Amino acid sequence: MSHSASQWGFPTASRRALLIHGMTMCSNSWEGIAQLLVADGFFVIAPNLLGHGGRECTSYRISDFAEDLQPYFAMDTSYDVIIGHSFGCLVTLSLLPFLPKTKETTMILVDSALELEEKKINIFQNMVLDWTANVRTTEEHMAENPAWSRRDCVLRTLGIATFDTNTVKVFRQNTPWSSNGLLKNLPPHVKITLLVSNPESIPHDIERINTKVLTGIGHWIQYECPDAIMDAIPLPRAKFQWGSPTACRRALLIHGLNSSSHTFHRVASALAAKGYLVVAPNLLGHALRKPGVDFQVQTLADELLPYFQAAEYDIIIGHSMGALVVLSLLKYLPRTKPTSVVLVDPSLELTAEQMMVAKVRFSNDVRTNPTAEDYMALNPLWTREDAIWRVLGTHIGRSTNSDDHIDGNAPWSFSHLIADKPAAAALTILVADPSKLECVAKFKDIRTVIVSDASHWIQYEFPEVIVEEALRNIEE
Known part of the structure; x- marks a missing residue:
């Protein structure tokens, strides 16, 4: 199956970042964060997940989404920073086996849903179906989300418009919806920061996780508070x-x-x-x-x-x-x-x-x-x-x-x-x-x-x- 991705910066840059979007989004949705990373000297790659950005989806296990990204790790390609948003956080955690055994890697999970009960799964599934059946215009997104820029709203509309509706089967193919186990026994060279808009999303009994609650911020942290994501990168800053x-x-x-x-x-x-x-x-x-x-x-x-x-x-x-x-x-x-x-x-x-x-x-x-x-x-x-x-x-x-x-x-x-x-x-x-x-x-x-x-x-x-x-x- 053909791959597609957006990229920013120079391929010869000394630092690399991999950005994994969420459900009903696309690679372009990272535009603002990518530009900030490039300004800090990164080469940035953002793949389109299966069923997103015009790609078809016939495999609905989260592990299938991660396996699909394996080519981005070919020839010992590695990343200093990997950022995932929402559903993309689960894919990001599933990439752990592809990482080098010793290279320090920072993972940033942006408002992830690591654990979902049946009731929440139904709510999210219906919400995605509603988004795709009633695609909002850029102006409608701007009216509903005053903190978003017009560019953010355009990219949000684009993500939904290029979404394969079959991908909603993900919610039923991954029950029970539980990924907290992936956060246990992390290798020492991987540092994970969890940014959440809702304190209830914080996992319990997990060690070595840096967690930050962003009060007054919605689910779309990359649009509303991009600097919170940038501040979570513990690397030399420009x-x-x-x-x-x-x-x-x-x-x-x-x-x-x-x-x-x-x-x-x-x-x-x-x-x-x-x-x-x-x-x-x-x-x-x-x-x-x-x-x-x-x-x-x-x-x-x-x-x-x-x-x-x-x-x-x-x-x-x-x-x-x-x-x-x-x-x-x-x-x-x-x-x-x-x-x-x-x-x-x-x-x-x-x-x-x-x-x-x-x-x-x-x-x-x-x-x-x-x-x-x-x-x-x-x-x-x-x-x-x-x-x-x-x-x-x-x-x-x-x-x-x-x-x-x-x-x-x-x-x-x-x-x-x-x-x-x-x-x-x-x-x-x-x-x-x-x-x-x-x-x-x-x-x-x-x-x-x-x-x-x-x-x-x-x-x-x-x-x-x-x-x-x-x-x-x-x-x-």
């Missing part, structure tokens, strides 16, 4: 975030050269307190990440596109070189959605001589290896935490970062990118040195602010100014 995953507003913060996502810790905490979910990616070549194909700012920006495919942002802030990355992303912003964009002390134009001075300055930090105490002595407005994050940014970056990125962007000229700003976006530039604003004088629809008594590290010294300016554009 981003850091603050705030509630269910926050109605989002902010994206982009750090500068020889820095990391934590450079914005005070700005991020303040925005989270204002009701924002704040995401701060680590750029290529920083925070232990490998560099890209080259060191151009546009390459750094393009690598962040999955963040924009997965969500829209109310606020976008970039510091130093991160501000240039933000400028390179302006052309990708929604044309009509109001977006507050704040550039923090960027060097938009540099002469060859100024580029050389910058290389020396950044290289000195790497060569002299200042301690947190050194930074605090030189910068009395910094907290100890600021100084520690500054040290960390240098230590977990590449030693040649400054030379590579400065040389890789010659001639250093970025002010022309301001012209890519959508009319709906508001742009503010904060600087410590007024001379940095000379190159933007010709642009009339931007706001410029000189932050007195600040150094290049405004996010450490006056984080409240950054937050105030970001929110000003939202409130106006």
Whole structure:
């Protein structure tokens, strides 16, 4: 029987994820989660189960669904993360015999129904029959599920429309409906996290299972709270975030050269307190990440596109070189959605001589290896935490970062990118040195602010100014 699957990311990525959808869904239903995983450096595969995504189903045992996926483990193919939703959780657990004997694997079971009594089986069977007999439109799904995006609703409709109704026989072919036994005697290299919307779904007397109850969330956790799934992945992350995953507003913060996502810790905490979910990616070549194909700012920006495919942002802030990355992303912003964009002390134009001075300055930090105490002595407005994050940014970056990125962007000229700003976006530039604003004088629809008594590290010294300016554009 022919197989079909969706995939995202580069097949050569160092990490792999396998996503198993639930009943009446299809591989595309993982779009949002897949994009987030790609942004974290994964190659993602989501197969269509038997009877789903246009596939026929003639075998109805859960073990048959798992056996059908065996080709995805051919030639010793393995996965760092395997995620299953609903009925897909039972299939996911049935994949345990296919896993490598020693490789660490994280399994995330999203709102599974591991144990069902006869009454519940009848309810679920009738519910699936109703879904297929009365296929709801995208608009109807949106009306019933205000937390879902339009994309989620389209994919929900697609899943039902491509479902083989014979597959409903699964409910009768797997009685008694009991899978808790699969959670016992787990191999030590397999870590399982169970995310549930109903505390009654938590299995009892099962060891080594990390369980999290998501209150106020429905069955479709991947649509309503995707970050809860991402947070369950205990692997090196390419981003850091603050705030509630269910926050109605989002902010994206982009750090500068020889820095990391934590450079914005005070700005991020303040925005989270204002009701924002704040995401701060680590750029290529920083925070232990490998560099890209080259060191151009546009390459750094393009690598962040999955963040924009997965969500829209109310606020976008970039510091130093991160501000240039933000400028390179302006052309990708929604044309009509109001977006507050704040550039923090960027060097938009540099002469060859100024580029050389910058290389020396950044290289000195790497060569002299200042301690947190050194930074605090030189910068009395910094907290100890600021100084520690500054040290960390240098230590977990590449030693040649400054030379590579400065040389890789010659001639250093970025002010022309301001012209890519959508009319709906508001742009503010904060600087410590007024001379940095000379190159933007010709642009009339931007706001410029000189932050007195600040150094290049405004996010450490006056984080409240950054937050105030970001929110000003939202409130106006």
